[in-house]
Amino acid sequence: MNTTTSIEEIKPPITNVGVIGWLRQHLFNGIFNSIATVLILVLLIRVIPQFFQWAFIDSVWFSSGQECHQAKGACWSVITQNIRFNVFGYFPYEEQWRPLVAMIMLVGMLIYSRDWNRWNKKLGYAWIFALFVMGLLMKGGLFGLVPVESTKWSGLPLTLLLSFFGILASYPLGVVLALGRQSNMPVIKSFCVVYIEMIRGVPLITMLFMSTVMFPLFLPEGVTIDKVLRAQAAIILFTAAYIAEVVRGGLQAMDKGQYEAAESLGLNYFQMMRKIILPQALKIVIPPTVGILISAFKDTSLVVIIALYDILNTTKSILSEPEWTGFSTEAYIFIAMIYYICCFSMSQYSRRIEKQLEYKNTPPQQTS
Amino acid sequence: MSTEQASSQPQAKDEQPIIEIIEMHKWFDDFHVLKDINLKVMPQEKIVVCGPSGSGKSTVIRCINRLEEHQRGKIIVNGTELTRDLKNIERVRTEVGMVFQHFNLFPHLTILENLTVGPIWVRKTPKKEAEELARHYLEIVRIPEQANKYPGQISGGQQQRVAIARSLCMKPKIMLFDEPTSALDPEMIKEVLDVMVDLAREGMTMIVVSHEMGFAKTVADRVIFMDFGEIVEENDPYEFFDNPQHERTQLFLSQIL
Numbered sequence: 001m002n003t004t005t006s007i008e009e010i011k012p013p014i015t016n017v018g019v020i021g022w023l024r025q026h027l028f029n030g031i032f033n034s035i036a037t038v039l040i041l042v043l044l045i046r047v048i049p050q051f052f053q054w055a056f057i058d059s060v061w062f063s064s065g066q067e068c069h070q071a072k073g074a075c076w077s078v079i080t081q082n083i084r085f086n087v088f089g090y091f092p093y094e095e096q097w098r099p100l101v102a103m104i105m106l107v108g109m110l111i112y113s114r115d116w117n118r119w120n121k122k123l124g125y126a127w128i129f130a131l132f133v134m135g136l137l138m139k140g141g142l143f144g145l146v147p148v149e150s151t152k153w154s155g156l157p158l159t160l161l162l163s164f165f166g167i168l169a170s171y172p173l174g175v176v177l178a179l180g181r182q183s184n185m186p187v188i189k190s191f192c193v194v195y196i197e198m199i200r201g202v203p204l205i206t207m208l209f210m211s212t213v214m215f216p217l218f219l220p221e222g223v224t225i226d227k228v229l230r231a232q233a234a235i236i237l238f239t240a241a242y243i244a245e246v247v248r249g250g251l252q253a254m255d256k257g258q259y260e261a262a263e264s265l266g267l268n269y270f271q272m273m274r275k276i277i278l279p280q281a282l283k284i285v286i287p288p289t290v291g292i293l294i295s296a297f298k299d300t301s302l303v304v305i306i307a308l309y310d311i312l313n314t315t316k317s318i319l320s321e322p323e324w325t326g327f328s329t330e331a332y333i334f335i336a337m338i339y340y341i342c343c344f345s346m347s348q349y350s351r352r353i354e355k356q357l358e359y360k361n362t363p364p365q366q367t368s
Numbered sequence: 369m370s371t372e373q374a375s376s377q378p379q380a381k382d383e384q385p386i387i388e389i390i391e392m393h394k395w396f397d398d399f400h401v402l403k404d405i406n407l408k409v410m411p412q413e414k415i416v417v418c419g420p421s422g423s424g425k426s427t428v429i430r431c432i433n434r435l436e437e438h439q440r441g442k443i444i445v446n447g448t449e450l451t452r453d454l455k456n457i458e459r460v461r462t463e464v465g466m467v468f469q470h471f472n473l474f475p476h477l478t479i480l481e482n483l484t485v486g487p488i489w490v491r492k493t494p495k496k497e498a499e500e501l502a503r504h505y506l507e508i509v510r511i512p513e514q515a516n517k518y519p520g521q522i523s524g525g526q527q528q529r530v531a532i533a534r535s536l537c538m539k540p541k542i543m544l545f546d547e548p549t550s551a552l553d554p555e556m557i558k559e560v561l562d563v564m565v566d567l568a569r570e571g572m573t574m575i576v577v578s579h580e581m582g583f584a585k586t587v588a589d590r591v592i593f594m595d596f597g598e599i600v601e602e603n604d605p606y607e608f609f610d611n612p613q614h615e616r617t618q619l620f621l622s623q624i625l
Contacts, residue, residue, distance in 0.1 A: 260435050261472035265486035266462035275485055279476050
């Protein structure tokens with residue numbers, strides 16, 4: 001007997017902890033869940049080995065299309081043999097290192113900038129410089145680089161370009177529109193309402209169509225605006241309207257007292273919005289905002305409709321070659337993985353931001 | 369029912385009132401919330417406003433820094449008349465501090481940042497100086513050790529004291545208190561009232577919407593009773609609580625005491 005401590009520490013019952021406890025709690029807590037667990041297990045057992053067989057054991061990786069047609073498993077050759085066209089599309093073959101370097105720069109800059117403690121003037125200049133270099137690499141025409149028409153920009157670089165600038169520009173524009181919609185000034189307010197409601201009433205495809213087909217009709221003769229730029233503008237204007245509505249939700253969720261406190265300190269409208277209201281409102285709406293940005297990223301694939309060759313469209317044209325027809329599963333799995341990596345990093349990043357912005361809320365006692 | 373007796377104005381008569389409300393009316397849509405309000409407040413005067421809920425007492429003080437707009441009459445604060453002119457409104461707001469029932473601290477900023485945001489952005493005080501100022505006022509409200517916490521981490525009474533300090537950092541000439549203790553747990557009311565008493569003794573001009581009788585008796589020069597959007601009675605605190613003149617005042621006091 002232990003005499004020094006009156007109360008012996010008792011371990012929790014074995015059924016509540018460890019593997020058995022976990023299984024009980026998560027997989028077999030109740031009849032319905034137990035049945036679901038068993039069913040899903042059966043399904044997995046039937047599907048996974050088959051998929052594994054198809055994807056890895058019977059598969060061909062570096063063969064021609066003919067050999068592929070004889071193979072039983074997956075034909076990954078459709079990707080490996082066409083990778084350069086798939087990723088870079090119609091960008092001149094010898095110059096494809098240029099978009100590659102540009103993409104690596106973009107991704108590198110994004111990864112470096114992910115932590116906002118690093119955001120300072122220097123980084124701003126670095127971005128301006130990097131964007132200039134990327135533009136130069138894509139466009140050429142200086143320093144002995146062969147000029148490349150923007151109509152030849154295609155594949156993954158085009159997708160990244162459209163979505164990067166689409167997101168970058170539509171977010172602030174959306175915030176401004178949301179503030180405008182809340183404005184007391186009738187002209188600004190009605191402009192924003194009409195804009196937002198009109199854009200939200202139209203599918204993105206229509207906007208893209210209008211930007212390519214109708215918009216040029218209104219331009220004076222001889223004036224042309226780059227097709228990629230027009231598609232880019234359509235994406236920005238479209239996404240901004242949705243962002244605006246989400247941000248408006250955040251603004252409305254704000255306690256009126258926050259506005260009053262800021263006003264009674266004598267802050268003017270812009271100071272109040274910038275220092276007090278927007279930091280809180282935008283934080284509230286991070287999850288839906290990121291949802292919209294992710295779907296904007298995926299929606300760039302709609303530029304197919306105006307004959308821009310983004311990565312989805314280059315895949316399609318590979319599949320339309322007789323040698324490679326019938327291997328759409330493999331090709332699309334590859335594209336899906338690229339999209340998934342991008343979207344998943346975005347949502348992970350947003351969760352990280354949310355965590356960082358969480359208010360320190362561990363009060364000793366708090367009155368409401 | 370305006371009471372214009374200059375019964376209890378302790379300050380020198382030749383001084384200009386710092387707040388002057390003349391025949392002020394206010395409507396919320398069709399509802400006539402404030403009816404013919406007349407009020408003169410001399411510098412350094414302390415006024416406690418009480419009355420049943422919905423009597424318009426908060427609305428009156430919210431009109432003084434234009435959180436609410438009045439529709440008729442005049443409000444002149446520190447020589448500036450409140451009109452639609454945004455410049456005037458901003459000028460008045462920098463001179464008038466306000467403390468709210470629900471504190472309204474900025475939850476995304478630390479206590480120190482809550483205090484410095486006004487001086488830095490409105491008064492254009494350099495950051496270092498603003499922080500010294502903030503720490504000074506945190507001493508005055510007796511919580512210098514909380515400077516780097518967030519509002520969510522401190523108690524209600526502490527939050528309200530921070531809110532008072534936040535207003536004081538703007539070095540206002542007038543402080544308005546809108547039921548500063550009614551959202552607080554009983555044991556925290558005193559710590560906030562103590563700070564307010566100190567402030568009153570320093571000579572701040574104060575208008576306090578409150579039912580704290582003890583506070584009114586300690587510091588108030590006048591108590592104003594409002595009901596149905598009118599000023600019903602106005603008297604010095606002892607007279608007011610011990611010997612109410614008006615029937616409605618008597619009824620109200622019998623209910624709260």
